[in-house]
Amino acid sequence: AQTVTQSQPEMSVQEAETVTLSCTYDTSESDYYLFWYKQPPSRQMILVIRQEAYKQQNATENRFSVNFQKAAKSFSLKISDSQLGDAAMYFCAYRRAGNMLTFGGGTRLMVKP
Amino acid sequence: NAGVMQNPRHLVRRRGQEARLRCSPMKGHSHVYWYRQLPEEGLKFMVYLQKENIIDESGMPKERFSAEFPKEGPSILRIQQVVRGDSAAYFCASSLMASGGPDTQYFGPGTRLTVL
Numbered sequence: 001a002q003t004v005t006q007s008q009p010e011m012s013v014q015e016a017e018t019v020t021l022s023c024t025y026d027t028s029e030s031d032y033y034l035f036w037y038k039q040p041p042s043r044q045m046i047l048v049i050r051q052e053a054y055k056q057q058n059a060t061e062n063r064f065s066v067n068f069q070k071a072a073k074s075f076s077l078k079i080s081d082s083q084l085g086d087a088a089m090y091f092c093a094y095r096r097a098g099n100m101l102t103f104g105g106g107t108r109l110m111v112k113p
Numbered sequence: 114n115a116g117v118m119q120n121p122r123h124l125v126r127r128r129g130q131e132a133r134l135r136c137s138p139m140k141g142h143s144h145v146y147w148y149r150q151l152p153e154e155g156l157k158f159m160v161y162l163q164k165e166n167i168i169d170e171s172g173m174p175k176e177r178f179s180a181e182f183p184k185e186g187p188s189i190l191r192i193q194q195v196v197r198g199d200s201a202a203y204f205c206a207s208s209l210m211a212s213g214g215p216d217t218q219y220f221g222p223g224t225r226l227t228v229l
Binding site for chain 2: 004035037042043044045046047050091095099100101102103104105106
C-alpha cells in the first residue's frame with residue numbers, strides 16, 4: 001500500500017521569508033501524481049500545486065514550487081515570500097493512475113509578522 | 114461555475130441516530146470521492162463513486178456506512194446508528210475523469226459531524 005509521510009508536524013516562517021515543507025512517499029508504481037493541498041482554518045481543501053511523476057521538471061505556481069526527487073521518493077514544497085495568508089495546514093498527497101488520494105498527516109505552517 | 118457543494122456544513126446527532134451527508138459535484142463532473150478527517154489527522158479515503166456505481170469502497174467501514182450517487186441528484190453518504198467515534202469532518206471531492214491523466218480532485222467545504 002502507498003504511504004505518505006510528512007515528518008514536520010509544525011513549521012514557522014517569518015513573513016517575506018522562504019520555507020520548505022517536506023514530504024516522502026512509498027510506492028512501487030511508476031506512473032503517479034503528487035499534490036500539495038492547503039487547509040486554512042475554514043477547513044476548505046485548496047489545491048496548491050501538482051506534479052506528474054513522468055515529468056522531470058519541477059512544478060511551479062507563482063510563489064509555490066516543488067522539489068521532486070523521484071528516485072528518493074521525495075516531494076517538498078517551497079513557499080517563497082511567505083505571506084500571512086499562507087498560514088494553514090498543508091497536506092501532501094499521492095495518487096496513482098487511478099482514483100483515490102492518499103494523504104500525509106499534515107504540517108501546520110505558522111507565519112510570523 | 115459553482116464548486117463542489119456539501120450540506121449540511123454542520124450536523125449534530127445523538128448516538129444511535131442516522132446521519133445523511135450530501136454532496137453535489139462540480140458541473141460536468143461524474144466522479145465523486147468521500148474522505149474522512151479525524152481531528153488533527155490527514156484525510157482518509159472512504160469511497161469512490163460514479164453515477165449509479167460504487168467503484169471502490171475499500172476505505173469505508175463494512176457496517177453502518179453506505180454511499181450512493183444516483184443518476185439524478187447529489188451523492189449521499191449515510192451513517193446509521195452513529196457512535197461518538199464517527200465525529201469527524203467528511204469531505205467530498207469530484208473530478209472530471211478518473212483514469213490516467215493528472216485528473217485533479219476538487220474538494221467541497223466539508224460536513225462536520227458531531228455525535229453527542
